[in-house]
Amino acid sequence: MLPDRVLSFDRLLGSALLAVALLAVLILADSYLLRLLAIAGCYAILAIGYQRIFGELGVLSLAQGAFFAIGGYVTAILGLRWQLDGLMLLSAAIAAAALVSVLVAPPMLKLASHYFALASLAVAQLVLLAAVNLEELTGGANGLSSLAPVQIAGFAIDQGKPLTLAIWLLAACCAVAFWLPGPLALLRRHVLREAPLVGEAIGLGTVRWRISAFAFSAACAGLAGGLYVQATGVVAPDIAELAVMINVLAMSVIGGRGRVSGALIGAVLLAFLPEALRFLGGWQLFAWGAAMLLMLLLAPGGIAGLLESLLARRETPVPTVQSSEPRDNGGTLQIEGLSKRFGGVIALADVSLAIGEREIVGIIGPNGAGKTTLLNLLSGFQQADSGTMMWRGVDLAGQPAHRRAPLGIGRSFQTDQLPGDVTVMDAIAAASPERFRLDAARRQAMGAVQRLGLTEFAATALQDLSPATRRLVDLARALAAAPSLLLLDEPTSGLSAAERDTLLRVLRQLREDGLSLLLIEHDVGFLLALADRLLCLDQGRVIAQGPPQDLAARTGLRRFFGRWAVS
Amino acid sequence: MAELIAQLALNTLALAAAYALVALGFVLVINAVGAVNFAHGDLVVAGGFIAVLLGQWFDLPGVVLAPAVLLLAGTLGLILSLLAYFPLRRGPPVGIYVSTIAVGVMLQNALLNIFGAAPRRGPSLVEAAPLRLGEIALSTQAIATIVAAGVLVLGLHLLLQRTQFGRRLRATAQDPLMAESVGIDTRLTIALSFIVAAALAGAAGLLLTPLHFVSPHDGAALILKAYVATVIGGWGRLHGALLGALIVAGSEVIGATLLSQPAAEALLYIVLLAMLWLKPDGLFGEAAGRRA
The missing domain is CATH 3.40.50.300 (P-loop containing nucleotide triphosphate hydrolases)
Structure with a gap:
C-alpha cells in the first residue's frame, strides 16, 4: 500500500463521482430518478462513515445499521412531536448516534476483534427490538409516517430536487471530512490494522484511534438515517434490520474498502442495481452476498481498487534527502x-x-x-x-x-x-x-x-x-x-x-x-x-x-x- | 402447579440442550481457526429447514432423520469452509468474518426464497404419548431433545478427547505452524472441524424446529445466543458451554414467562454487554485479549 497513491487516486475519483452526482441532481427532472439519487446519497454518507472504522481500521462493527436507524427515528420522532428546524433535527440525529457509539465503545473496543463484532451485533439487535416493541415511541411494526418536509430557517426543503441536492452536498462534506487527516494518518491506520503491536510501539493509542473512528462512523450513519427518513417520508423497523447492515458491508467491500470512492460506487450500485436486477426477484440479496464473496476472493480493493490499479500512476515516489534527526539525548x-x-x-x-x-x-x-x-x-x-x-x-x-x-x-x-x-x-x-x-x-x-x-x-x-x-x-x-x-x-x-x-x-x-x-x-x-x-x-x-x-x-x-x- | 413447574424445567433443559449444540459448534470453529464463523446461526436455521423438508418427504420422526440432517448440514459446513475460509486463511481474521457473513446472507436468502419468511415446524423427534409420572405428564418431545443432544455432546467429547482427530484439532488450535511441522495436515483438520461444527448446528436446528419453529431470519439471534453462552461459560470448555447454554435458555424461558419474549431477549443482550464490560474473561476466567 502506498498511502499517498491510494489517497490521491481516491480524492480524484471520489471528487469526480461527487461532481457527476451533483450535476445529475441539477439536470435530472424525473422525480423517480431523483428519489433514487436521494437514497443513493444517504447510502453514500452511511458508507463513507463506515469506511473509517471498517475500511481503514479493519474493525468489523455490525452496529452501523443501528446508528442509521437511531438517526432515522430521532429525526422522525422529534419532527413529528415538535416540528423542529431541519438543522436541529439533523444535528440531533448525528448527536444521538454519536453519543450511543461513544457510550458503548470503551468497553467494546478494548476487546479482541470477534468480541467487538458480536457485541456490536448485540447493540444492533437491541435497537431493532426497541424499534419494534416500544410502540408508544416508534409506532411499532407500522412505524411513523406523514412526516412534514424539513424546514430550514422557515423554508421548506421539498423532497425532490432541493432535498436531493442538500443530501449530496452533505455527502461531499463527509467526503472532505474523511480525506482531511491525510496520507500519514491513513498509513498509521493501516499499520494499526495490520500490525496492532507495532502500532502501540510507535505511539498510536489503539483504543483512542478506534473510538474516534467509531464515533465518526456513527455520526455519519446518524446523519444518513435522518436524511433517509426525510427522503422517504416514513420510518419503520426495517431500517433497523440486519439487512441494512449487510448492505453497508457490501457497499464497502464491493465498492472498495477504506475509500470514499468505494463508498460512492457501492451506494450508487445499491440504489440503482435493484432496478436493473428486477428479473432476479427475491434472489437479489442472494446475488448481493455472492458478489461480496467474489470481491473478497478476487479483488480485495473492490471496484475502486481495480480502477486504481488500472489508472493510477505506477512509479513509486523517490525518497528524498535525509533531514537531521532531532534528539533530546540521554536518560537513565x-x-x-x-x-x-x-x-x-x-x-x-x-x-x-x-x-x-x-x-x-x-x-x-x-x-x-x-x-x-x-x-x-x-x-x-x-x-x-x-x-x-x-x-x-x-x-x-x-x-x-x-x-x-x-x-x-x-x-x-x-x-x-x-x-x-x-x-x-x-x-x-x-x-x-x-x-x-x-x-x-x-x-x-x-x-x-x-x-x-x-x-x-x-x-x-x-x-x-x-x-x-x-x-x-x-x-x-x-x-x-x-x-x-x-x-x-x-x-x-x-x-x-x-x-x-x-x-x-x-x-x-x-x-x-x-x-x-x-x-x-x-x-x-x-x-x-x-x-x-x-x-x-x-x-x-x-x-x-x-x-x-x-x-x-x-x-x-x-x-x-x-x-x-x-x- | 407441580406439573407446570416440572414442564417449565423440562422445556428449559430441552432448549438449553439445543443451544449447547449451537454453542459447541461455534466454539469448535473459533478454536480451530481463530476466527468467528458468522454463518453459524444460518447453519442452524438451514438444519431446521432440512428437517422440515425431509419430514415432508418421508413422514418419519426426527430421530430417524437425524443422520441425514447431520450429513447434509456437515456438507454445508464443508462448502462454507471451501468458499469462505480456505481462500482467505492467510489474511487477517476480519476477512473471514466478512466472507462468512456473505455466505450466511446467501444461505438465508436462499431459504427465504424457497420456504418463505413464515416460521415453519419440523417433524416431531419421536411419536409417543406424554410420559406420566404419577400426577405429572411430561413431554416426550422435550425428553427426546435432551437425550439426543446428550448423545451428541458425549460423541463430541469422545471425538475431541479420544481420537486422533481430536488430538490434531487441539494441536492445530494451539499452534498451527507447529502442528504442520510435526506432520499434521492442518487443512484437513480445519475442514473436519467446519464439518463437525455445521453438523452440530444442523442437529440443533432439527431439535429446535418441533418446539420452537424456524424462520430464515433467526440466524442473528441464534449466533448471539451461542455467543452469550460462550462468553458466560468461557472459551474452549465443554462444561462451560453447557452451563452457558443453560443460563441462556433459563433466562429466555423464565423471562418470557414473567415479562415478555422481546423483553427477555433484550435483557439477554444487555447482560452480554454488561458482562463484556465488567468481566470479559467469562465467569470462569480466560483473558479475552489473548484470543485474536
Missing part, C-alpha cells in the same frame, strides 16, 4: 524490585537494574528466564505485579504502551510484526514523530534507512524482503521515533555474519550518538563485543550482573557463556 532507567507472575508461574522475581546514559546492557539466560517479560513490562505490553520502573524521573507503570514511544523508549520485536504490503520507507515513516505530513515523515525515515544501509530497499514492499532485512527495517522503525532508550529483542537472530557485523557497528554508533540500549541476545559473542554490562537471568531472578569479561570468567556462570566462558 532505574528498575527496582520488579516482579511478574502468570498464574502460578513466576516470570520475574524482584529484578533490579539500572541503565545509564550511553550504556549498553545485555540480558542473557535460558528460555523461560523472563527476558522477554522484562522487555514487555518496559514497553507496556504487560503490567508488573510489583516494583517500579523510573525513566527520566517518570514512573512507567502509569504509562500505557503507546505513551512510551513519545517518552523516548523504543523497541524492536523478536518476530516479524510489520505489515507486508507497505514499503520500507513507509513502514519507518509511520513511526516518525512527524504528526501530519507524509513527505516530512518520509524524509525523517530516510535518515534511519541510510543509517542501517537499507537505502536500496527504500521503495520495496516488506513482503519482498528477506527475514533478516525485515529485522533491520524493524530496528530502523524503532530508531525513526528518535528514542533515547532502545529495547531490542534478539536483534541478531537470523542475520548472516556480514549483517551481524553491520548491526554491531550500527549499535556502537548509536551509543556514540547518546542512546542507551537494553538487548536480549542469545549470541554471547555479540554481547561480549558490544555490551558494557551483562545481566544473567534465570527463572526470573538476577543471578549476576557486571562487566561481560568479569562474568565470563566466573566459574559459577559457565552455563550462561558456553564456549565463551573464560576458564
